[in-house]
Amino acid sequence: MFRFAVAVICAVVLADTLRGTSAGMSMDQVKQTMKMVRNVCQPKTGVSVEMVEGVQAGNFPEDNNLKCYMKCVLGMMQSLKNGKYKPDAAMAQAKILLSGDTRDRVIGAMEKCRNAADGITEGCEVAFVTTKCIYNADPDCFFFP
Template identity: 55%
Template sequence: MEPRIVSTLCVLLVLCACARESYAAMTMAQVKQAMGMLRKSCQGKNDVTTEMVEGLQQGNFPDEKGLKCYTKCIMGMMQSLKKGRYVPDAAIAQAKMMLPDDIKGRVIASMDNCRNSGDGIEDLCEMAYAVTKCVYTSDPEAFFFP
């Protein structure tokens, strides 16, 4: 991962922790803005359009290799994909720190529900896509992916 991105994520996590301490949770608008850098980086590394990426929010999961690898890139940058495996506890920890209280529990429940959805899938892009799609299907109204 690029040092600049790591540094920015560290700053973001510190800000989230500070916001949590002052009982001022991030809004979804703030979360989306913060995730914009991840989107920009991963979108640039994969052959995906903005429409394809935004389609995930509406449950559009076409059989497109670039989009599948985009989900892998995002999950990797968020540290929820490590050594070829989905690490749901890392994803859940991030959700606890970043997401507003009104959807946090629902998103965490979806992540937990999809804990094993990538098991047995060798291709990392396919595995990340399967997990992302499972989280969407589990609770479409609470789904968020950068």
């Protein structure tokens, strides 16, 4: 629990620090932030590293641990709250953290998936469906811890 709290605090502080800038983070900084999120969510959910790494390549097996890992990640990124996807919060984070064409493409993918999980009530499934939709909307700029 302590690691989770520290990671959330770090992510919020980093986002708040960058809020005043329009440049966003470098891809190396994004990857470091994502690594921190993975280091909290992967052990918490028990999903295998191989399964997590497969998501980046577009592999979305029907696995409950993977789905709940996605819920943890989206929750840490303030994009999922009470089992509901918060696209406006997700896009606000993307605006803060990313820059240029990458930011615009990620936000576009998020917008396309705004309602992907409508009617789904279970939080892990909401996260899974939303993440898979965002990947399919623009796999070339998709990144996930």
